[in-house]
Amino acid sequence: MRTPLCNKRVDPGGSAGSFRAGGTFVVNNEYWYNIEINSDFRVDEFPVSMEGCGQTKSCVTLSRTRTKCDKASRCDLTVTYSLSADNRTLEVTMGGVASMAGRYLAIGFTNDSESLKGASIFACTRTEKLAEVRHFTLADEKSMPMETNRVLENTLFEQDGERVWCRFQTPVRVAGFDLSVPLYQVYFWGQANLTSGQIEISPPYKTSKEPIQVGVPQESRLTSASSRESAPVLAVLLSGLLAAILLRPLSQ
Known part of the structure; x- marks a missing residue:
């Protein structure tokens, strides 16, 4: 006969949680009081939890094709x-x-x-085995990003299918x-x-429609029907040329 009392706690903010079980057991008329068992175990870090978005942290979900993107596992970028x-x-x-x-x-x-002048960019790149994060600065949208030695600490990476x-x-x-x-936030992939x-x-x-302050928690859901999306320069030039032709007054 045994009368176990068990409780469990998982810390969602860390890479590991803890399990604690306690109880009083009776084995062959021998009583074992207040027995506790403690053990650490891994807790999945990813996909990232969306709990607390707009309250304790800021969250951005982005879909390039869908009109709705309500879960990190369904979005192109989170x-x-x-x-x-x-x-x-x-x-x-x-x-x-990726x-x-x-x-x-x-x-x-x-x-x-508009020009992305002086942009500070943090890139998460898939590698053969896992992933890596690097920091770049951008003079403008036509220039090559320059890698910096900006401090990037407590890094953690994971591959999950695609x-x-x-x-x-x-x-x-x-x-x-x-x-x-x-600051305006710009979301890249490539x-x-x-x-x-x-x-x-x-x-x-x-690109976000308005400047965003990182110290103010908010939640943004960007889909194919929201936010500003840049277009290739050639397409912009062609559209401008077409508009000029259409707006040209007819010769008398």
Whole structure:
């Protein structure tokens, strides 16, 4: 005969949780009182939890083709971020569809949503075995991203089928750039060089409609029917030329 009392606790904020069981047992008329068993076990980090979005952290979900994207596992890109208690560190988790090595997902911050001048870009790239995160700066949308040695700490990566996930922490303020001020957010996806890690920036990509302050928790769901999406330069030129032709007054 035994009379077990058991409780379980999982810490959703860490990479490991704990299991604790306690009880009083009777074995062959021998009593065992207040027996406790403690054990650590792994808790899945990804897909990232969407609990607390808009309250304790900011969340962005993006779908390039769907009009609805309500779960991280159904979105092309998911980004969550929050500030540390002292507002000095930004923790970012991002992931989404990157079906083969060399594909990347990225979030950029800039005060110029048109030219992307001075954009600060964090890229999560799928590798042969797992993934990696790198930081780049961009002079403008026509230039090549330049990799920096920006601090990226407490990194964590995972592959999940055709999806990839990256988590990291980075200082909010570094020389020449302050993530605490309202900035446009730009969401990229594309190809990276597996050898050098260099990413290629090319349209289309999506940009937030307004500047966003990372210290203010919010929830954004960007779909094919929302946000601004860039277009290839050639398409813009052609559309402008067509408009000029259509608006030209007819000769008398």
